[in-house]
Amino acid sequence: METIHIPTDQAARIIDDMMQKIMMKSFEPGAKLPSENALAEEYRVPRATVRNALTKLEERGYIYSKQGKGRYLKEESIQIELHLTGKISFTDKMKRLGYDLKTRNIYCEKISYDAKIYQLLQVKQGEDVYKIGRMRYIQNEPIALHNSFVSTARFPMVAEDGPHITSMFSYYRQHGYKEFDSHKTLLSTTFPTLYEQELLSCNSMVPLIIVESDCIDLNSKKVLEHTKILYRSDRFKYDITSV
Structure with missing residues (x-):
């Protein structure tokens, strides 16, 4: 040998x-x-x-x-090609690709004052901001955790509505916003906390891709939300081509 x-x-x-x-x-x-x-x-x-x-x-x-x-x-897992830019929701992207996407709302909680998020949302200290978390599943496998930060200044009933929201874009359309854009998209990586490991069914050494962006109403230019999404890096291929 x-x-x-x-x-x-x-x-x-x-x-x-x-x-x-x-x-x-x-x-x-x-x-x-x-x-x-x-x-x-x-x-x-x-x-x-x-x-x-x-x-x-x-x-x-x-x-x-x-x-x-x-x-x-391990058996070969799904590899989803995800376009990180564009003006359509994650739900619509997955539907266009033919995936059976399921979404579960897991929390709606008021956050403590965070200068960065408040500035991005263009709201003043003293106003309430809520974080709405949704788990995304494809083929019943957890693939992403979506966090949306929304202010009561823009959506006064978000505290009551938040626990039932599975699609933020659908919620915005109910309030008269029809077309959306993003101001800036930031990409970074991290390793999951114990809580995130449990949610995403992954080990501590599986990197997570963090995508942060702002959702803006295309007509009024109002900032509707700040989004922070955690993607399992082993479940996606990332398309960063401009469209």
Whole structure:
């Protein structure tokens, strides 16, 4: 058997090699991986080093364990092509792509004063701002958490209406706003908190893509909301082409 040289950080090199094999489809989705003993022999390292590498791959969401049976490569998951720009809602984007999207309202809560959000919404300190959270599911799998920040100055009944809203655009249309635009879109990344891991059914090492933007009424130029969306990075391909 050919000897594989593992430089300094042995576990990291095993991770890199196995990641390359996963990307190259050397393992079939759902396939059982070689045992810790077999991999320790292949890489000429202690079994503990292999276990450490496999644990990291599991934390990243590429493999999973079955007690007493071993580790397996996860089945191929949905990869949704998402256009991050444009003037239509997330719901409409998913419908146009043919996905069975479900939305669940999970909270409507008044936030403490936040200078940045208040400034973006063009409201004064002392006025109320509510955060409305909706979970997005495709094929019954949680894929995104949408947070919309809306002021009572613009929508006086949002505290009562908020717990029932699943589509913000539909809510705005009910109040006479028909066409929408976004002022600025910011993209960043983070790792999920424990609460977000539970909501999105992901591990701590699965990065989240954060998209922040403002929704503006196209005719009056009024800021209707500030939006902060957390997308599971392993479920989307992002199209940033201008349209």
